[in-house]
Amino acid sequence: MPLDSHSPCPCGSGKEIRFCCSDMLKDYQQLETMLSGGQFAAALSMIEKLEKDHPNNAALISAKCLILRETGRFDEFIAQAESFYRGNPDKLKAIAEYVIARTIGGQTDEALSVLVDGIEKNEPGKIDGSLLFPLIMIAQQLLEQGNIYTAVALAKLSQSFNPKGRESAALLAQIYRRKDIPLIEKELTFDPAAPDDFPFRDKYQDAAVRLATGHWKEGRAILEELLSCAGQWPNLYRSLGLVNFWLGDTDAAAEAMRKFASSAKVSFDDAVDALTAAMLTRRQLSDDLDVMQVIRTIPNPDKALEILLSTPRLVSMPFDARMYGDAERPAPSHAFRVVDRPFPPQGEALTLENTPLLLGTFLFFGKQTDRDARIEIQVFEQNRETLLAFLSEALGAELGPEVETNLLTKLPWLFKKLDPEFQIKDSAAFPAESVKKLYRDYFETAFAEEWLNHPSDFLDGKTPLAYAGQPESAPVLSALVQTVAFQTDPQFSEGLARALREKLGIPQPETLTPPEGDDSAVLAFFQRIPIWRWCRADVSTLSVTAAGQLLRVVSIFGEDEAMTRLSDRILSVPADEADSAKTASASESETASAPDRRPLSAAEARYMAYEVRIAKAETAEGPAKALELIAEAKRVAREAGISDASLSLREAAMQLALGRIDEFRRLVSYVAREHRGDPEAMAELQMMMINLGLINPDGTPRTVSNAPAAAEPVSPAAEPKLWTPDSDAPSSGGSKLWTPD
Ligand SMILES: [Zn+2]
Known part of the structure; x- marks a missing residue:
């Protein structure tokens, strides 16, 4: 809006x-x-002219900061922002520029601290528009650095201040899509209110408001004052731990979580979750393994290559040499994997004993003008000797002397162990189930054994086995098991956790049994339980509509296990039985975090369950099964009056995967014709065509040989903005920053 x-x-x-x-x-x-x-x-020279008459005018300085940033003059920007802030430490515009400068410089701790000071200069619940951009900027950087708690808290804060902000929505979506981030890190929260009998209920309320509005330092100070009453209500420690996570004080946070967990008033599950939360922040820090690079010369490259290519325990990896190397450093001609034992004969079942593991890799460089032919080996330190011995034996005199040995990087022990890197030649020759069994065996026996005997930082350097046996060790060990399970491939994590708990003699998680009866009681039951525990619930008694409401929530959070259980439950109820049941009333039972609280019909629940099942079939069972489910789902959609556009497009993709070009064309034309007026369907259609490489992002058809692009031209009706989220470039966002909202 123009200024007046x-x-x-x-x-x-x-x-x-x-x-x-x-x-x-x-x-x-x-x-x-x-x-x-x-x-x-032009703007910059105008500012410089104006500044002669108006020195230290904050509007002019912040406009200058904006210009320097937008034009990539970061050193000048940082200097300008620093002097702006030093001269005006209480001015929010100066704080905003300083926070941006510190974030660009990578000093996120200081940036965050100054940002919180800036937010606290506003009334709780209000924020000066100039702080929103630095806020989201720090959040993005913290996410990259793996500081999930703060990134999530800032993204949510930004969204609460600016519900329509695209950056915060995009950031939250990015965080929730990340399957490698356990839900507990995304959703751990503080109590919004203290219990009725807590004497300082009002004071806690005050702290809670401050935690919710970004006044984190003030909120923390109030909580610290209240700590003398933590014996009455230990949850104070959990709130304090969380705000300390946000403020980057991980040690204080871990200490508070430990105190919370050790209270006799705290349930076992809550104690385990609090300890897990603290362990997750340190999961990348411990136990480094050295990854080494060893360079050896190759006196006679042709001869060496002949041997290498015919040695069974060496696998030449296909790669595109053009992707690597440049004039300075020409690309290697070959890349090899070295495996630790011979491959099993075709047809033999895969076992831990007969399946090779990766020993290391190396790049092969032919002779270059100023350099001998050589191999560059990458290997974990503990495999180095074995790998070199093997190469010496295979190559004999063709392996030249060592040129250099360097430490390339360090990796956490657990990170390496959770990815065993089995080498399977021609994996298509083995049924998926047998490969899965191999991995399951690995996690539940070999890995479990090693993990139980590996010292842990979280157990004062003791091994889990040595730590087990005392009653007070159960929550800590349970948390450690949960921390490992969260980092394990979801296909194997439950089996692994179960095996570890058994060996440690700690309890398996109890099944959560929801009440039988009307949906609102069931939904209220789930609402009291953190979403990451929902997969432990017995869902066999849930009505279709209650299960549908819950499915809607877990789908938002991408909780695969709970999604599978709930959709299986819904589809196990015969349709006529489900449809005779009444509609769940979501209004009485606000489902946690569900953005859409309107009641759900049984047919809609079934439709959602089919969506989950189809997605699973697409990845695990193949297109034939997926098509069968799509046909059933379409029937449900028709009955419920739900658009079949999405299902038709999924079907089109499946038909294409099966090579049925005519069916693909028919379905695409159908959606383009029948759903022309539905922008969501059009966007989805265009997205699919782009993903398939059939059209360019600008909507023009792509000329690809033998592509089934001859389908009716796709309507450009959909707003192109829908699928070019980056279209509003920072320059247009920039002026918004300068102009107060
Ligand atoms: Zn003014």
């Missing part, structure tokens, strides 16, 4: 321009036009 005399003044005073810098209205208007038009050079 009633607009909030860009100098950040909080007053309208007419009561503030009224003499500069024309200049501000002109500056704004230039900034939003991207005329940065």
